Amino acid sequence: MTQKVPGIEIPTVPQNAMGPKVPPCGYLVEEIADGVHWVTDGGYQCAFVVCDDEVVAIDAPPSLGTLVMRAIRDVTSKPVTHVVYTHSHGDHIGTVHQFPDDAVRVAQRETHAILRECNDPLRRVPDVTFKDFHRLEVGGQVLELHYRGSNHAPGNSFVHLPRQKVLMLVDVIYPGWVPFTNIAQSKNIPGFMAHHDHALSFDFDTMITGHLTRLGTRQDVEIQREYMHDIRSAAQHALEITSQKRDLARSTVGTDHVYVYFKTMYEAAAAEAARPVIEKWSGRLGGVETLGVNHTLTMYHSLRLDENAQPQVVFFPPTDGVTVR
């Protein structure tokens, strides 16, 4: 079912992708379990943990801006003494400067290295860093920070609250929706894929995912893992039918403009291979009609470039496709 807007077909958003209504003040703040709160504007999410005498903040997206501090003040007057960065991206930590200067910033080493390079006054480099694991114990609350390798971004880490069974991982899982464009703009697609299993290895009931409409569950991770494996199979199929599409590209757009030639060939292969995935997931995950082909094409390039076991199919010079093992 689609609704029509002048010239554009908009697929119906599945019921499962709907989240709680954000009040007119522009943000929703809710306690998930024993001091752990999430804050959302309906598109971005961050979190904070109320401790005995202080608060630990996790991320502060510019879309919420200073509403994060207002949300904290709705709940408690205790000072923010620690700030955890899930990763380095400005759209998630671009307003951490709203927290007190003397609050201790904590992040993974790779995040530190990226932020040092950025030299962005809005994203101060962390004071405390860790490689694989850091246990942050503040006023009766325990936050365990885990790094399982590069994924959406180098340094992107899990924040686990074992007692409350809450897990935070940003920009990887999209509850009720397919991931954002180009497989969530991931720097490391194999790492992104592995993070579904890494997430499920934690003991949690509720997940804060940094994006979109609602909180996540274990089932959301399992569903997205199945979707992403379907995308991987589709991308594998796209690789297999690329030689047919090479012939199509040659006979239609020619080879004089090499980028038009490649674009035509790759996109035709991805579009054909993605079709059954889009049919399977339409109505179940929001956005599959819009991004299914994009995900297949992104995965296609990852298979070509990241995975050693892939036969390397060479289509340029465009005279013949040569498979080299």
Ligand SMILES: [Zn+2]
């Ligand atoms: Zn990000």
